[in-house]
Structure formats: structure tokens, C-alpha cells
Amino acid sequence: MNNKKLVSIVIPCVNEEKNIDRTIVAIIETFKTLDYDYEIIPVNDGSKDNTWGVIKELTEKHPHIIGIDQMTNFGQSAAYQAGFDEAKGDYVLIVSADLETPIEYLRKVLEYLENGYDFVNTNRTGRWGEGSDRAAKSGMANRIIKKISGVEMKDRGSGMKGFTRMLAKNLRFYGEMHRFIPDYVSVYGAKMVEFDTPFNDREHGQSYYKGHKRTIKVLLDLLTLQFMLYFAKKPFTMMPGRLFGFTGFVITGLGGLIGVYLTILKIFGQSIGSRPLFIAAVLMIIVGIQSMMMGMLGELLLRVYFESTGRKTYAVRRTTR
Numbered sequence: 001m002n003n004k005k006l007v008s009i010v011i012p013c014v015n016e017e018k019n020i021d022r023t024i025v026a027i028i029e030t031f032k033t034l035d036y037d038y039e040i041i042p043v044n045d046g047s048k049d050n051t052w053g054v055i056k057e058l059t060e061k062h063p064h065i066i067g068i069d070q071m072t073n074f075g076q077s078a079a080y081q082a083g084f085d086e087a088k089g090d091y092v093l094i095v096s097a098d099l100e101t102p103i104e105y106l107r108k109v110l111e112y113l114e115n116g117y118d119f120v121n122t123n124r125t126g127r128w129g130e131g132s133d134r135a136a137k138s139g140m141a142n143r144i145i146k147k148i149s150g151v152e153m154k155d156r157g158s159g160m161k162g163f164t165r166m167l168a169k170n171l172r173f174y175g176e177m178h179r180f181i182p183d184y185v186s187v188y189g190a191k192m193v194e195f196d197t198p199f200n201d202r203e204h205g206q207s208y209y210k211g212h213k214r215t216i217k218v219l220l221d222l223l224t225l226q227f228m229l230y231f232a233k234k235p236f237t238m239m240p241g242r243l244f245g246f247t248g249f250v251i252t253g254l255g256g257l258i259g260v261y262l263t264i265l266k267i268f269g270q271s272i273g274s275r276p277l278f279i280a281a282v283l284m285i286i287v288g289i290q291s292m293m294m295g296m297l298g299e300l301l302l303r304v305y306f307e308s309t310g311r312k313t314y315a316v317r318r319t320t321r
Helices: 020-031 051-061 076-086 103-114 132-149 165-170 177-187 212-231 239-267 276-307
Strands: 006-013 037-044 067-070 091-094 119-125 161-164 192-198 316-320
Touching: 006 020, 006 076, 020 037, 020 051, 020 103, 037 051, 037 076, 051 067, 051 316, 067 076, 076 091, 076 177, 091 103, 091 165, 103 119, 103 161, 103 192, 119 177, 132 177, 132 212, 161 165, 177 192, 177 212, 239 276
Parallel strands: 006 037, 006 091, 037 067, 119 192
Antiparallel strands: 067 316, 091 161, 119 161
8 A cells, every 4th residue: 555645746837848848857856766656737828839749748758747738828826726726645836847946955845844834935045147126126026025914935936835735725826826825825824934945047948927017917916915914814704894894884883973963963953954964974874884785795705706616717728647
């Protein structure tokens, strides 16, 4: 009977025909020295070159490889989600296809997971040969995210990370949310660690998961992150109920206080029908009640969404083993 733990390695790929072969071979060679069963899951995220052809050839040579070919470029978050949904491992690791982080450091990631950590992050050191401008932007982004989430991580964009199965199966990636993985993980109270690794420049091509076009998307997802971290420290709590319910309660309360004030004036014989405060009080009470009802409706919709099945952020054309 085989009692070895299974490790799933997810690799998102966009136009990586010259890199993916070397990456997968490096993973296979590394796991020959480790006492684990493993599966390698390269996810072709709408590549325009022969990345899928290379992956398909590799699956025919190596039984440990499960190739996923997405119908178009859904983005890195969706590529991660496709791989995580396919993964069967006790541990789920993610690796970039360009060997920026040496594959042998997977050994150390697994050591931390075996020592009780739920999430392991790597910090690429000496990587700013790619330009001081990019270094400044990345450093600023990390500081902003850290201020929002309170999570101490130096390199959120590192391509090598490790998760326990429980954590991997509970995470859901949308939009640009893969950039905030440590912060999302913190919602579950996960035990986290980060260690330094060297940084290797890619030998072929350029990363198609970088660029200025993603800036607006990242900023919007930062707002979503702040909302989620503030209102959902525990999964399935009353996020819309808290937001709209509290707002509605305050508005209704203020409207009620104005109403009490106007009632007192009426008792003492003053006319209140033509006062702007009367109209304001009525409107505030109506708006406040509507806001609380919106919170209840939002909570119901949120629960229906999370408890329903079959909703994905991607569409897979085919899977090969």
C-alpha cells in the first residue's frame, strides 16, 4: 500500500513554448529525490504559440502530467483556479513557467508545509535587475496592500507558493485576486511563512502576466479586497447585511429622532407640515428601511451564490493525461 503524500504542482502558462519543457523536467528531476507522489498540472491560458502542443507531448511521455487547455486567455487567476480545481494533492504548489525561482526550492516549501504551515510564500531576492522603476512600483504596491490587510509579506507576486489541501480547496480566484493571495489566506486564519529565494532572469520570451494594462483592474480589486477583509474576517458572515443594515439603521434612527422633535413641536401647537425637516424625516425613514431590506436581499443572494454548485471562472476546452 502506498502511503506517500500526493503533491499537486500547478503551472499557469501563456506563450511559454520555450520554457515549459525545461520547467516540467526540472520538477520531475527534483521529485525523484523526494519521498512524495506528485502530479504536474500545466494550464495553457490561451497561448498563441505552441505551448499546448509542448504540454500535450509531455503528457504522452510522463504519466505524472495533467495538461489543461483553456479556451481563451482568462487571466492568471482563472488559470490558478482551473489548476486548483483539478488538483488532488495533499499539498498544492504553484510554480511560474519561466524558472524565475529555482525549482529546487520546492523542497523547502514542502518542509514548511510538513512543519504545520498552511501557506508558504517565497521572496525573490536580487530581482531588480529588471529596472528601478518596476522596483519602486512593486514596493509601493506591497506597502499599500500591507496597510490594507495588515499581512507582513515582502513578495506577493512570487510565482512559487505552497498550500495545504484544505486551504487550496477553499480559495476562489477572481479578477486580479491572485496578486493578493497571502491577504486572502489570512481570512481563514492560516499559519503563514515566507522565506528568501534567489531570482533568475527568464531565458526566453517575456511574462504575459505583467503590464500597465492591469493597473486599473488591480486598483478595483484592491477595493474588493478591503471590503472583504473588513466585512468578512470569517467566511459566510453577514457582509451585505452589515454594510447596508448598519447604514439603514443609522439613517432610520436619524429620521426617527427628527420625527420625535417634530412631534414635540406639534404638541406645542406649531405647524410642521410645511417644514423641510418633515419631508427629510419621512425620506430618511423610507431610505433607511429600504437600505436594511437591501442588506437582507444581498445576504440571501450571497449565500445562494456560494452554496450553489458548478459556477467557474474559466472554461476548459479539453484535459489530457
